Amino acid sequence: MGKITWKPGTMVYPVPAAMVSCGTLESPNIITIAWTGTICSTPPMTYVSVRKERYSYDLIKEGQCFVINLTTKALVHATDFCGVKSGKDIDKFKTTGLTPTASAKVSAPSILESPVNIECVVKEIKELGSHDMFLAEVVSVTIDDQYLDKTGKLRLDLAEMICYSHGAYYSLGSLLGTFGYSVAKKNKSKRPSKKRRPKK
Incomplete structure (x- = not known):
């Protein structure tokens, strides 16, 4: 098996295929974004990278907010x-x-049909080259309650989430493990109890 060296490029795949809503409820718009992700846990922060020539660029810049709407097979x-x-x-x-x-x-609308709506307020705009990065703080998250089980756990696997990889959309596959499973201690099986000798 050999390796081939390519020129530098965007090859971190798969990535989210998110519909980002912006503008206002009276004049809303949607842009599909693959360049997005988590950048901080506390405070919760995310980003979207957008080309300046895109219609949504000015809407996000002027409104200083946007909503990341997660996407599904439907x-x-x-x-x-x-x-x-x-x-x-x-x-x-x-x-x-x-x-x-x-x-x-936020003033930007959410998409009702999305299972998760992540409301974001822009904190900084970084000019990078082909895209500008909108660094934002997550100020609210709305969940479709049909994906909550009886214990209140979010079951996004039931929503049939999708991702984007090198020009194509894919549905997520089967469960391979949960966070930390590689170091979790295995349950030791109980040793069989010794049989008592019958009394003579």
Whole structure:
């Protein structure tokens, strides 16, 4: 087995395929973003990287907020559509049949059909090159309660989440392990009890 060296490029895959909503409830827009992720736990912070020429760039910059809406198998068509069409030309909510809904803490709308809506307030804009990075603090998270089990645990596996990898969308596969399983102590099986000798 050999290795081939390529020129530097964006090869960290798979990545999220998120629909980011911005603008206002009265004039909403959606942009599909793959360049997003967690950058800090306390305070909870995330980012989206957007090209300056994209219609959503100015909406996010002016509104200083956005919502990251996680995507599912049922939303994959809309996810792709919102990534290749411009909000300058069409109303993406009306065209896709998605529903804009008021967010809890920000003026940007959330997507009702998404299982998780992550509301973000922009803290800094970093000019990087082809994209500018909007560093943001997460100020609210809304969960669709149909994905909560009886104990209140979030079961996103039931939502059939999707990801993006090198130009294609994929559904997530089967469970391979849970966090920390590689170092978890195995339950020691109980030793069989010694049989008592019958009394003579």
